[in-house]
Amino acid sequence: MRLALTLLFGLAASAAAAHDMAGMPMPKGPDLGASAALDGKGRLWVVDAADGHVRLRHSDDFGRTLSAPVPVNAQAEPIYAEGENRPKIAFGAKGELYVSWSQPHARPWTGFVRFARSTDNGEHFSAPLTVHHDRAEITHRFDAMAVDSKGRIVMAWIDKRDLEAATAKGKPYQGAAIYTSVSSDGGNSFSAERKLADETCECCRIALASTPQGEIAAFYRSIFGDNIRDHAYAVLHADGRPLEPQRATFDDWHIAGCPHHGPGLAIGADGVRHAVWYEAKDKPAIHYGQLDPGKAPAHLQTIATAGASHADVAASGKQVWVVWNQVNAQGFALMLRESRDGGASFGEAREIANQKGAAAAPQLLLWQHRAFVAWNTAGGFRVVPTEAL
Amino acid sequence: MIRRALLALCLALPFAAQAGAPVALTAEDVPALLKPPAHGVRVLALWGLDCAYCESNLQALQKLQRTHPREIELIAVATDSVAESAALEQRLHAAGVDMLPSRAYADATPERINYLIDPNWGGELPRTLIIRADGSRKGISGQLTPEKLATIP
Numbered sequence: 001m002r003l004a005l006t007l008l009f010g011l012a013a014s015a016a017a018a019h020d021m022a023g024m025p026m027p028k029g030p031d032l033g034a035s036a037a038l039d040g041k042g043r044l045w046v047v048d049a050a051d052g053h054v055r056l057r058h059s060d061d062f063g064r065t066l067s068a069p070v071p072v073n074a075q076a077e078p079i080y081a082e083g084e085n086r087p088k089i090a091f092g093a094k095g096e097l098y099v100s101w102s103q104p105h106a107r108p109w110t111g112f113v114r115f116a117r118s119t120d121n122g123e124h125f126s127a128p129l130t131v132h133h134d135r136a137e138i139t140h141r142f143d144a145m146a147v148d149s150k151g152r153i154v155m156a157w158i159d160k161r162d163l164e165a166a167t168a169k170g171k172p173y174q175g176a177a178i179y180t181s182v183s184s185d186g187g188n189s190f191s192a193e194r195k196l197a198d199e200t201c202e203c204c205r206i207a208l209a210s211t212p213q214g215e216i217a218a219f220y221r222s223i224f225g226d227n228i229r230d231h232a233y234a235v236l237h238a239d240g241r242p243l244e245p246q247r248a249t250f251d252d253w254h255i256a257g258c259p260h261h262g263p264g265l266a267i268g269a270d271g272v273r274h275a276v277w278y279e280a281k282d283k284p285a286i287h288y289g290q291l292d293p294g295k296a297p298a299h300l301q302t303i304a305t306a307g308a309s310h311a312d313v314a315a316s317g318k319q320v321w322v323v324w325n326q327v328n329a330q331g332f333a334l335m336l337r338e339s340r341d342g343g344a345s346f347g348e349a350r351e352i353a354n355q356k357g358a359a360a361a362p363q364l365l366l367w368q369h370r371a372f373v374a375w376n377t378a379g380g381f382r383v384v385p386t387e388a389l
Numbered sequence: 390m391i392r393r394a395l396l397a398l399c400l401a402l403p404f405a406a407q408a409g410a411p412v413a414l415t416a417e418d419v420p421a422l423l424k425p426p427a428h429g430v431r432v433l434a435l436w437g438l439d440c441a442y443c444e445s446n447l448q449a450l451q452k453l454q455r456t457h458p459r460e461i462e463l464i465a466v467a468t469d470s471v472a473e474s475a476a477l478e479q480r481l482h483a484a485g486v487d488m489l490p491s492r493a494y495a496d497a498t499p500e501r502i503n504y505l506i507d508p509n510w511g512g513e514l515p516r517t518l519i520i521r522a523d524g525s526r527k528g529i530s531g532q533l534t535p536e537k538l539a540t541i542p
Contacts, residue, residue, distance in 0.1 A: 083439065108480070109441060202441055227531070255531035258440045259513040280530060284511035306509050309500065327500040329416075358498045378497060 032360040033086025034381070036063075036374035038367050039095070045122070046374070046381060047087040047099055052076030054087045054101050056122050062372065063383030072116050072125045078104045080111065084205040084262050085142055086360075093151035097122050098187055100131070100155065102141035109202070111141035113157045117187040131155050131181055131190045138164055139176060142262075144206040149214025152238045153183040155190065156206050156218055162198055175223045176202040182238045196234055197245045199223045205262030211235060212271050219248065219265040219275055219291065227256045231263055231277055233293045246293035253279040264312040265291075266320075266364075274343055276303065276311040276322055286311045286324055290343055299343050304335065310361030314371050318342045321371045321386055323352075323362045331356040334375055336386055353384045410478055411493035413471040419505045422464070422492070425524045429460035430541060433506070434489075435516040437468045438476060442532040444484035446515040449533055451486050457542045467493040468503065468514065 034048035044059040046066065053076055055069035072087075073079075080102040081087060087101040097118040102111045113131040118124060132140050139160035146154050159179040166173035178200050179193040201221035211217050215235050222232040224247060234245035263277035273291035278284070286304045289297025303311065303322050311324035320339040325332050334353040337346040357378030365372045365383075373384040414422065422433065434450050436443035447465055454463040465486060467477050471493035481487040494502050503512045507528050510516055519527045519541055529537055 109439065203439060255513060257442045257513055257515055257531035258437075259511070260439070261511060261513065278511060280511050280513060283509050306511075307504055309511060325500075327498075327504045329501065329505060331498055331501060358500075 031081040032358060032376045032378070033081035033083065034360060034374075034376045035086060035088045036363055036365060036381075036383075037089050037091065038365050039091055042367060044365075044374075044383065045089055045097065047072070047089045047101075048376065048381075049079040049081035049087055049101070052079065054079055054099055054116075056089070056097070056099065056118075058122065059383075063374070063381060066381065070122055070125075072099045073114070073128045074125075077114075077128075080104055080141060083260055084203065084361075088143060088145045090145050090147050090153070092117070092147060092153075092186060095121065096186060098145065098147065098153055099125070100143045100145045102143050102157070104141075105137050107137055109139050109141075109160075110137050111139060113140050113143040113155065115145075115153075115155070115187060115190070119186075126187070129190075132157070132159070132179065132193050134159070134161055134193070136161065136164070139202065140179075142203070142205055144208045144218070146208040146210065146216045148210065148216050148238055150238070151186070153187055153190075154180065154208070154216040154236050154238055155182070156180040156196065156208065156220075156236060158200065158202055158206070159193075160202070162195070174199045174227060176200055178206065178218070178220060180218075180236050180243070184238070194243065196236065196243050197222060197232060200232075201229055201259065203258040203260050207263050207265040207275075208236075209265040209267045209273075211267055212269055217265065217267060217273070219263050219273075221259065221262060221277075222247070227254050229253050229255055229259060229279075231275075233273070233291050248275070248291045248293045248297065249277060249279075249287075249289070250296050251279040251281055251287070253281040255280075261309065266313045266315045268315045268317075268342075272315070272342065274313050274315045274320055276313045276324075278309065278311070284308065286322075288313070288322055288343065288346065301346065303337055303346065304349065308335070312362055312364045314364035314366050315343070316366055316369045316371070319369070319371075320346075321364055322346065323364055323373050323386075325359055325362060326351075332359040332377075334359070334362055334373060334384060336373075338386070350388065352386060353382065355379060411465075411467055411471055411474055411491040413495035414466060414492040414502065415495050416502060416505055418492075419502065422466075423506065423520060423526075425520055426462055426522050428522050429462065430522070431462045431464065431520045432541060433464055433466050433518040433520070435466050435468055435506070435514060435518065437514045438473065438480060440514040443515045444480065444486070446517070446532045447481075447486040447489070448484055449538060450517070451489060453538050453541060460542050463489055465489045465491045466506075467491070468499055468512070469493060470499070471495045
């Protein structure tokens with residue numbers, strides 16, 4: 001089963017008007033950033049943040065009813081739970097629950113990557129630890145987490161230590177870096193972090209998926225040349241082998257800016273790397289392609305255009321699903337396109353849900369070769385089936 | 390000495406609050422913001438708190454506006470919630486662009502305001518929307534290069 005655990009949903013969102021100072025509405029409700037995952041028994045687990053706590057809920061009826069929340073961090077702390085920054089959940093080899101999140105610090109764009117685990121089925125969590133050994137108050141955020149086939153926890157995040165060092169020396173440096181770290185003791189500790197790549201995008205989520213060999217691969221927005229923000233792919237070898245990122249998309253979108261729009265990745269049992277990503281060189285577009293690192297993706301096609309955002313992808317056999325949020329003047333539609341030929345072609349786009357208020361990025365979940373979409377909205381957390389009714 | 394400092398502070402505070410406080414931008418306000426100016430250009434400088442390129446873009450646009458004060462109307466529009474006014478003001482002040490007219494989103498769904506402002510914009514920041522008296526509009530994503538800045542007046 002695909003490790004969709006790093007994919008996500010979230011968007012700075014707000015429910016009803018919170019207060020009214022100058023006769024104007026000031027909406028700022030709870031942030032909707034959350035992640036969901038199905039365990040081997042079909043229990044759905046959801047993490048999001050409220051009042052300084054990452055909270056864990058579960059459901060045994062595919063999201064129709066959710067358990068009372070369990071706080072992951074006993075002591076409240078600031079938590080990013082918006083946009084492309086949101087808590088993550090993954091399972092260990094023996095049913096452990098692993099939760100990670102990014103903790104904002106006082107200076108703009110700074111943060112620490114945090115981690116906690118439960119070995120009693122989510123009843124209690126260990127005291128949170130900071131994953132990276134570097135403790136400077138700089139950017140370490142946009143955490144991504146997955147567990148490899150040997151049970152090792154692989155983390156990756158966006159890190160600005162190299163930007164800071166270059167700036168101090170008066171040297172140019174575009175964007176940020178991505179660092180990665182591994183825990184081989186079930187989350188008791190994390191190895192000293194390794195740099196995956198310099199000059200990557202500073203504000204887009206990192207997509208992780210497991211390879212047929214059981215390793216964890218990363219797909220992320222990088223920077224090539226002068227602020228060309230295409231994507232790169234790399235296997236995050238947990239055994240110390242060199243990390244070898246390769247450019248994997250070639251749209252040539254030049255932007256000295258923050259897309260806030262990271263990609264999605266699902267790797268089939270056959271090794272096909274199904275990917276979705278956003279770019280706006282001419283007009284906004286979400287593309288699908290099968291990554292062939294170093295070369296242009298195969299079966300490249302545009303899935304959606306203006307108004308489409310935050311796509312996710314899942315694959316099972318010859319079936320491939322792509323979902324995304326489509327904004328309009330009223331709110332959001334949750335859109336789906338399906339392929340039955342392994343991603344060579346996709347059917348027409350179909351609206352499978354809609355929402356007048358805020359909606360977080362959708363996340364595909366696979367269960368027994370069926371796909372469901374976890375969608376956190378201002379109206380509540382939902383699990384939407386992908387089958388046509 | 391202290392009294393003088395306090396007096397200066399008292400005089401400065403209402404001014405500072407007025408200069409930087411973003412005015413709420415609701416969906417209903419968008420058409421007026423997009424209305425072509427009577428002459429010259431209106432420039433919407435869309436920016437956000439989580440954007441490493443936005444303050445320098447605002448500074449470059451302010452510099453341009455000051456050299457063309459009659460041709461360019463420049464408005465800073467934060468895509469963050471107006472509920473974050475204090476943080477927005479502080480950031481504008483630190484960048485020296487707090488004298489600009491300033492708006493901030495007031496909608497439970499910020500992406501909806503993005504869409505209403507420009508359906509061909511995916512929310513990437515900074516974003517500059519140039520609205521001309523003839524009704525034409527042009528949106529540019531990312532920090533403006535000197536060449537792109539030169540096309541505005």
